Amino acid sequence: MWGKVQTVGTIGDFMNKGDMIGTVAPFESALDWALHPVEHTKEIGTNAMYDHIEPFLDILCVVSTPIASVIMSIAGLLYILSFREKSMSWITKTGLTYVFIQLLPMLVKSVLQMM
DSSP: OOSOOOOOOOHHHHSOTTOOTTSHHHHHHHHHHHHOHHHHHHHHHHHHHHHHHHHHHHHHHHHHHHHHHHHHHHHHHHHHTTOHHHHHHHHHHHHHHHHHHHHHHHHHHHHHHHO
C-alpha cells in the first residue's frame, strides 16, 4: 500500500487552457472598493492602528498572568492569616482585572472598528 505510486493525471489535465487564473479576485475587490471606498479606507486605517497597538497589548496580556498569580497567592496567605476581608477584596479585584486585561485586545479592536 505504501510502496505504490499511482499517477492520476498531469497538471494539464486539471487545468483548462482558457482559465484566467487570478483575474477575478482583484477585479471584485477593486469593484467593491469603488462602490464602498469609505468603509475600505476606514478598515485599512483601523487595521493599521491595531497593528501598532497589538504588540503592547500582547506584552500586557503575557505579563498579567504571573502578576495576578502572585497577588492571588498573597491574598490566599492573608486569608489564612485571618485578614479575610482584605484578602477577598484583593482576590476579587485581581480576578476582575485579569479578565479585563485578557479581553482588552478584543475590546480595543471592537472600539477601533466602531470609530
